[in-house]
Amino acid sequence: MKALRIYIPGDAAAVACGAEEIATAIKTLAGSRNVTLEIVRNGSRGMHWLEPMLEVVTDKGRIAYGPVEPADVESVFEAMLADGGAHRLRVGIPEQHPFLKRQTRLTFARCGIVDPRSLGDYRAHDGYKGLARALENPASIVAEVTQSGLRGRGGAGFPTGIKWKTVAEAKADGKYIVCNADEGDSGTFADRMIMEGDPFVLIEGMTIAGIAVGAAYGYIYIRSEYPHAVAAMDVAIAAARKGGMLGKSVAGSSFAFDLEVRVGAGAYVCGEETSLLESLEGKRGEVRAKPPLPAHKGLFGKPTVINNVLSFATVPVIMDKGAAFYRDFGMGKSRGTMPIQLAGNLQYGGLFETAFGITLGELVDDIGGGCFTGRPVKAVQVGGPLGAYFPRALFDTPFDYEAFAARDGLIGHGGVVVFDDSVDMAKQARFAMEFCAVESCGKCTPCRIGSARGVETVDRIRRGENRAANVAVLEDLCNTMKFGSLCALGGFTPYPVMSSLTHFPEDFGLTPRLQAAE
Amino acid sequence: MLRAVQDTFGYIPEPAEPLLAQALNIARAEVHGVITFYHDFRREPVGRHVLKLCRAEACQACAGDALAARAEEKLGVKFGETSADGRVTLEPVYCLGLCSVSPSAMIDGRVVARLDERKLDALLAETDR
Numbered sequence: 001m002k003a004l005r006i007y008i009p010g011d012a013a014a015v016a017c018g019a020e021e022i023a024t025a026i027k028t029l030a031g032s033r034n035v036t037l038e039i040v041r042n043g044s045r046g047m048h049w050l051e052p053m054l055e056v057v058t059d060k061g062r063i064a065y066g067p068v069e070p071a072d073v074e075s076v077f078e079a080m081l082a083d084g085g086a087h088r089l090r091v092g093i094p095e096q097h098p099f100l101k102r103q104t105r106l107t108f109a110r111c112g113i114v115d116p117r118s119l120g121d122y123r124a125h126d127g128y129k130g131l132a133r134a135l136e137n138p139a140s141i142v143a144e145v146t147q148s149g150l151r152g153r154g155g156a157g158f159p160t161g162i163k164w165k166t167v168a169e170a171k172a173d174g175k176y177i178v179c180n181a182d183e184g185d186s187g188t189f190a191d192r193m194i195m196e197g198d199p200f201v202l203i204e205g206m207t208i209a210g211i212a213v214g215a216a217y218g219y220i221y222i223r224s225e226y227p228h229a230v231a232a233m234d235v236a237i238a239a240a241r242k243g244g245m246l247g248k249s250v251a252g253s254s255f256a257f258d259l260e261v262r263v264g265a266g267a268y269v270c271g272e273e274t275s276l277l278e279s280l281e282g283k284r285g286e287v288r289a290k291p292p293l294p295a296h297k298g299l300f301g302k303p304t305v306i307n308n309v310l311s312f313a314t315v316p317v318i319m320d321k322g323a324a325f326y327r328d329f330g331m332g333k334s335r336g337t338m339p340i341q342l343a344g345n346l347q348y349g350g351l352f353e354t355a356f357g358i359t360l361g362e363l364v365d366d367i368g369g370g371c372f373t374g375r376p377v378k379a380v381q382v383g384g385p386l387g388a389y390f391p392r393a394l395f396d397t398p399f400d401y402e403a404f405a406a407r408d409g410l411i412g413h414g415g416v417v418v419f420d421d422s423v424d425m426a427k428q429a430r431f432a433m434e435f436c437a438v439e440s441c442g443k444c445t446p447c448r449i450g451s452a453r454g455v456e457t458v459d460r461i462r463r464g465e466n467r468a469a470n471v472a473v474l475e476d477l478c479n480t481m482k483f484g485s486l487c488a489l490g491g492f493t494p495y496p497v498m499s500s501l502t503h504f505p506e507d508f509g510l511t512p513r514l515q516a517a518e
Numbered sequence: 519m520l521r522a523v524q525d526t527f528g529y530i531p532e533p534a535e536p537l538l539a540q541a542l543n544i545a546r547a548e549v550h551g552v553i554t555f556y557h558d559f560r561r562e563p564v565g566r567h568v569l570k571l572c573r574a575e576a577c578q579a580c581a582g583d584a585l586a587a588r589a590e591e592k593l594g595v596k597f598g599e600t601s602a603d604g605r606v607t608l609e610p611v612y613c614l615g616l617c618s619v620s621p622s623a624m625i626d627g628r629v630v631a632r633l634d635e636r637k638l639d640a641l642l643a644e645t646d647r
Contacts, residue, residue: 012614012615012616012629013615013616013618013619013631015629016614016616016619016622016629016630016631016632017619017631017632048618048619049618049619051619183615184612184613185613186574186575186576186577186612186613186617187574187575187576187613187617188613188615188617189615189616189617189618191615192615224558225611225613225614225615225624226615227627228629263521264556264558265520265521265556265557265558265559266556266557266558267555267556267557268612282552283548283552284551284552284555285555285556286555341617341618342618343576343617343618343620344575344576344579344580344617344620345579345580346618349617349618349619350618351618381575385574385575385612415576415617417575417576417579417617418579419578419579420579423578423579428575428578431575431578435612439612441555
C-alpha cells in the first residue's frame, strides 16, 4: 500500500499553535489503523492564521487543512485518507489560495514546500542552481548582484552589490561572511521562517558571497530567542557539508567555504552590524564608530561582508535567473520583491512576498483583512520598534524605501504591525523610549541619556504637566537623538515617538489645531 | 564559556568571574561587563520554571499587556523576579518572532502562541508542578 505522506510544519509559529501535539496524534492514529505514514516537517507557507496547517499528498497535488486543533485530528485524518476529501477545515491546494496566489515568491519560493532537512529535496526544487551559475563565472557575481538592484533587507537598504565590491577589492590575508540573523524587530519573522523552512538557500547565498569576495569562512549570528531556527540551520549545515556543498572544495570546485552558527545572548542592539561583530568576538555588543566600515575592518579586523538573512537568501535566485529578471520587479530605486510580514491585530497575518510598490492600505485592508478584533485600524507601525506609526491617512504610501522616507517613516525589515482603535499612542511613544533605554548599548550619550529623559518627558506630557513646554523638550530631544546617535537604535527611536505625536496629538492631550499651529 | 556556566548552574555566580578572567587572560571587569550587557545571562539563581511573555508591539496590539498584568498578579511577582518559593521566574522577552499569531510566550523553552486568559492560566498551572 502507498504510504500516506503528510506535511506538518516544524516552523516555530506552527509549533507554538500546537503542531507537535498534532503530529503525535497523527502518528498514533496511523499506528492504530495500520496506515503506513510518512511525515515531513516542512516550514510554514506563511498563512499563519491557518496554522497548524497540515497538507496531504494526493494525485491532485497537496491538499491543505487548517487550523487543525487536537479535537479535529481524527476527522482531518479521515479526510486525508479519502484522498484529500471534504472537511470543514479543508483549505484546498495551497498555491490556489488567494493569499498565496497574489504573491510573487522569489526569496520564499521553496519555504513551506520543501523538507528543510533534505539537501536532495532542495536540489529537486531548483536549489544550488544559482551557485552553479556563479561558479561558471565567479568574477561576474558582484556585477550581477549590483545590477539586480538588491538592497540590504535588514533595514538600511544599502546596495548589496556595492558592499560586496568593497570587500572584494580589499586586500587582506583573510575575509569573512557574516549573516545577521538577529531579527529582533517586533512584527518580523521572515528570517526565522527562511532558516526554519528553507535553510539551504541561506547557505547557498552565503557561499556565493564567499566566492564573490574571496572569503572562506562565514558565521550566522542567530538570536537566542530562535532555538528552532538554530536547530534547523545546524542540521542543514551538517547536510551541506556531507553533500560536499561546504568545505575545502565547494561542489567540487577550487573554492573553499564553510560556516557555523553563533547564538546571541539577548540584546536587541546586536542587530546593528558593528555591535553584532563585537558580540561575535565575544565582547559587549557595543556599537563601533564608522568608519572604518566593516567592509574594510570587520570581524577580527578583517574585511567582512555582513548582510541580513533575506539579502543572502535572495542571491541564489538572482544568480539563477539573472539580474534583469529580479530588477524587473519593483518600483523606483526599490527593485525586486520584499517579504512583508503582516502582524499584530490582523485577521490574516503572515508572510506576504510581493514586488515593491504595493500600498500600505492594500496590505492592511485587502490582504490582512483588517483587525481580528473587528474594530477599526487606528495605527500601523512599519519597520519594527524603530519604525514610524502611520495613520489611515497615509495608507496610500507605496512599499518603497524612498516613499516611506519621504513621509518620515521607514520600511526597515518589512514588519507591519497593526493596532486597533483601543491603542493609546502616547503610551506607544513612551514604550519606544523605554525600549531604547533598556536596549541602549550605552556607548553614545544621545541614546543612553536621551531615551531615559524621553520616558520622563512623555510621562510628564501624559500627566498634563506643562504640556506645551514638554512637547517642545520632547521634539528637541528627538532631534538630538536622530542626528547625534552612533547607530539606528538611538537615531531611529524618534520615528515612532514623533510620528505618534504628529499623527495622533489627541492621545497626548493636545488639540490637533495646536499641533498644526506649531 | 558563559553559556556553559549558566547551563550548569542556572546562573553565573559571582565567584565564577575571576576564574573566567584568569582562564581567558582578560580583566575581571571585562568578564563582568559582558555578563551584565546581555539579558540572557543571569546573576541570580532562576526558578524551576521560566515563563517568558512577549511584551513587544505586535503582542501589545493583541491585548498582551492585560495578560502580562494577569501573570504578574497571579504569580505574585513582577517581571524579572522569581517567586519566593523558587518555583517560577517571570521574564519579559522582546519578540519571539511569532507576531502573526500573538500574543506569545515561551515556557521552559517551549513556545506558545495565540494566548488568551484560558491558555495563560494553563501555563501558570504548569509552573505549579
